Amino acid sequence: MAPNLDSFFKTVDDNAEHFIDRLRKAVAIPSVSAEDERRPDVVKMGMFLKEQLEGLGANMEARPLGKQPGKEHLELPPAIVGRYPAKKDDSKRTILVYGHYDVQPANLSDGWNTEPFKLSVDDKGRMYGRGSTDDKGPVLGWVNVIESHQKAGIDFPVNLLMCFEGMEEYGSEGLDDFIIAECKPGKFFADADAVCISDNYWLGTEKPCLTYGLRGCSYYSIEISGPGQDLHSGVFGGTAQEPMTDLVRVMGSLVDTHGKIQIPGIYELVAPLSKEEQGLYENIAFTMDNLYESLGSTTGIFDNKEETLMGRWRYPSLSLHGVEGAFSAPGAKTVIPAKVVGKFSIRTVPDMEPHEVDSLVYSYVQEQFKKLGSKNKMKCHLQHSGKWWVASPKHWNFTAAAKAVEKVWHVQPDLTREGGSIPVTLTFEQATGKNVLLLPMGSSTDAAHSINEKLDRRNYVEGIKLLGTYLNFVAEEPME
Numbered sequence: 139m140a141p142n143l144d145s146f147f148k149t150v151d152d153n154a155e156h157f158i159d160r161l162r163k164a165v166a167i168p169s170v171s172a173e174d175e176r177r178p179d180v181v182k183m184g185m186f187l188k189e190q191l192e193g194l195g196a197n198m199e200a201r202p203l204g205k206q207p208g209k210e211h212l213e214l215p216p217a218i219v220g221r222y223p224a225k226k227d228d229s230k231r232t233i234l235v236y237g238h239y240d241v242q243p244a245n246l247s248d249g250w251n252t253e254p255f256k257l258s259v260d261d262k263g264r265m266y267g268r269g270s271t272d273d274k275g276p277v278l279g280w281v282n283v284i285e286s287h288q289k290a291g292i293d294f295p296v297n298l299l300m301c302f303e304g305m306e307e308y309g310s311e312g313l314d315d316f317i318i319a320e321c322k323p324g325k326f327f328a329d330a331d332a333v334c335i336s337d338n339y340w341l342g343t344e345k346p347c348l349t350y351g352l353r354g355c356s357y358y359s360i361e362i363s364g365p366g367q368d369l370h371s372g373v374f375g376g377t378a379q380e381p382m383t384d385l386v387r388v389m390g391s392l393v394d395t396h397g398k399i400q401i402p403g404i405y406e407l408v409a410p411l412s413k414e415e416q417g418l419y420e421n422i423a424f425t426m427d428n429l430y431e432s433l434g435s436t437t438g439i440f441d442n443k444e445e446t447l448m449g450r451w452r453y454p455s456l457s458l459h460g461v462e463g464a465f466s467a468p469g470a471k472t473v474i475p476a477k478v479v480g481k482f483s484i485r486t487v488p489d490m491e492p493h494e495v496d497s498l499v500y501s502y503v504q505e506q507f508k509k510l511g512s513k514n515k516m517k518c519h520l521q522h523s524g525k526w527w528v529a530s531p532k533h534w535n536f537t538a539a540a541k542a543v544e545k546v547w548h549v550q551p552d553l554t555r556e557g558g559s560i561p562v563t564l565t566f567e568q569a570t571g572k573n574v575l576l577l578p579m580g581s582s583t584d585a586a587h588s589i590n591e592k593l594d595r596r597n598y599v600e601g602i603k604l605l606g607t608y609l610n611f612v613a614e615e616p617m618e
């Protein structure tokens with residue numbers, strides 16, 4: 139039976155200005171995790187969040203995460219964890235939600251049209267400000283959901299566990315170990331039945347989505363060296379074997395113009411496309427024009443949306459990123475670099491095991507270098523890797539969210555995956571052993587991480603309804 143949410147919806151609408159004001163206060167705290175001198179502001183933002191939730195009766199704790207690795211003079215901002223209602227109701231399901239209260243750096247001089255740490259709402263309801271959509275809007279969404287249930291006099295449908303971090307935009311330092319420890323029996327997150335993360339975006343601007351997959355990333359470097367120091371081509375050109383020549387040829391052998399990875403065995407690791415999955419792409423609200431608009435060109439690999447989406451979500455890709463030590467300034471310097479390091483990465487998908495990808499990469503790169511017959515030295519190594527994630531969109535966590543989207547937005551959500559990574563997703567899945575849902579609030583034009591970041595008023599207000607409705611449906615879904 140669908141829960142009656144009319145009074146909840148009305149309360150959210152009646153309190154919209156109050157909720158926007160809460161976002162305004164949050165945006166005004168410049169909680170930039172990448173800038174050491176802003177660390178007190180990051181902590182201040184964590185405390186703001188904690189106080190807001192305590193004011194609503196939640197049981198909150200600020201948990202220290204220790205010193206920042208590599209910057210031992212800096213204390214990491216705390217993980218703000220909490221439970222609402224303060225005392226667990228054993229008759230209800232427990233949902234663990236995650237968000238982050240830190241933001242990307244922002245300066246007016248970067249090209250913002252408005253002061254980045256002052257929420258500016260224009261006549262179209264676009265609320266500009268750093269962190270508005272990533273991720274303060276969604277995080278405050280949960281706070282507003284609690285307050286709206288109280289004001290509407292509706293029983294809170296679940297036990298809500300909260301985990302809010304302050305280092306997401308700086309690699310979530312210290313968080314993985316914390317999550318893993320707190321998911322152990324008897325610990326804070328131990329009784330979570332499912333996880334919900336609101337920290338990504340709709341594919342477009344009109345249709346909400348539920349996200350069930352992310353690609354992983356394995357990042358490599360190839361170092362080629364020969365001469366003891368940089369040389370002049372007028373003197374040594376034609377006499378020395380050049381590292382850059384070797385590197386360009388090895389890197390050039392990795393992928394072709396149509397995005398096809400040339401490393402044998404890579405595609406054999408990829409899970410085959412099922413009929414059922416193939417059918418999913420057709421109905422997704424996405425057009426080639428959406429792609430061309432975001433590319434700023436029409437230089438896409440495929441000319442249809444299905445292949446384009448599959449190329450982004452469910453097949454691996456290999457990108458060449460740059461060359462350290464190469465001459466890259468304007469002008470015509472006649473240097474022969476003595477040592478160059480080429481960087482590339484592979485976005486990975488089911489069922490590619492990172493260590494299998496590594497060994498295919500190493501042996502292919504070795505083989506390509508050997509073919510050159512060069513006297514230079516070559517080393518290839520992995521810089522970092524994060525695994526892909528795919529959840530079952532048939533799980534009750536997803537069906538509840540789909541019903542919530544239909545109730546609030548009156549459309550069936552797109553089921554999407556993303557080409558990038560949100561590493562904490564996999565950590566939560568592995569640590570809890572439970573289903574993880576990505577339930578975005580903002581839209582594709584929000585410009586998270588960019589200048590003029592915004593959240594549409596509509597997405598914020600309806601997004602609060604969506605998060606609250608999701609909790610009400612999730613309380614009712616049959617477990618199987």
Ligand SMILES: [Zn+2]
Nearest residue numbers: 272273306337
């Ligand atoms: Zn984010």
